[in-house]
């Protein structure tokens with residue numbers, strides 16, 4: 001039997017333990033000896049849990065148990081997850097994780113420690129929750145030149161957006177619901193300010209280029225500046241506002257990456273990705289467009305992805321499941337040179353000025369819109385140009401624009 005341990009008995013960690021019990025019969029089709037969770041590491045006691053006898057507060061109990069071959073790190077955050085992961089890999093124990101913060105910050109280093117110690121560091125659950133995405137990229141698309149990967153990568157914000165749009169809930173009420181459903185990070189700022197999606201697009205961008213895209217280098221905006229009025233304008237344009245992570249590789253090989261809210265047209269498949277679901281596009285030069293879709297957060301969907309990695313490790317005991325992800329840092333293209341069309345709102349007093357600057361504009365209107373506003377979509381222009389141009393308006397800050405997703 002494969003003996004394993006789980007670090008962190010929170011939403012995902014408890015999902016892993018329960019899933020392994022519940023689906024042991026199907027798991028045995030691949031791993032006939034079965035998988036058993038021998039230890040659960042957490043600071044808390046769980047007296048009412050059927051697994052309470054497996055809880056330990058001392059990581060050494062796990063590291064020093066020679067029967068343990070796989071660890072699931074579902075603690076989240078960099079510390080102590082980083083030290084715990086390193087210590088396990090150095091002993092030849094494979095680690096499977098849902099911890100995108102750690103993967104984005106130390107992925108190549110941990111992969112290289114795993115390779116030196118004939119074990120694996122796997123992170124399917126770190127991007128897209130339950131969606132199989134990392135393994136398809138790493139195993140099925142090695143022959144492709146991938147020129148774009150983009151999509152909805154954060155379940156919490158997509159849930160918030162959907163509830164604000166469809167149920168008319170406030171931002172705070174929608175966030176509270178997402179937290180109650182176990183979607184949000186411990187500190188929801190990581191979700192709503194875009195950092196979680198940013199780390200995920202950094203991981204995907206790194207995997208498609210085989211080098212390191214640092215999330216610190218990626219321009220990152222969240223959804224905190226989006227208002228219910230913006231949603232109404234979006235509806236008037238037959239569009240939806242979605243928080244996207246976008247990575248594009250230009251013909252000359254230069255790479256641009258961004259996390260921001262985008263307006264998505266109605267006939268784009270990402271338009272209908274709602275609730276906690278994530279949707280990710282990958283474009284390969286031979287396979288063309290692929291789309292991955294599923295629950296981007298939540299106890300069992302995320303646990304499912306973690307356990308898929310446990311099975312992969314169990315099939316490869318004594319070997320390394322390899323990734324091409326070098327620690328060489330990729331310089332990203334200057335974000336100021338990216339071009340988009342932008343949705344902009346200014347005061348009606350500045351409507352004439354908008355016409356002079358941008359040329360002929362169609363006003364976007366909806367019933368009940370603010371009386372003193374003029375809203376429009378600009379022609380295509382660079383980030384540098386829109387910033388400079390918006391500075392000419394008293395009623396619009398340079399931040400006050402939403403990009404349109406073009407494809």
Ligand code: HSE
Nearest residue numbers: 154155156184185297
């Ligand atoms: N908070 C994350 C999200 C969890 O909502 O997408 C899954 O990574």
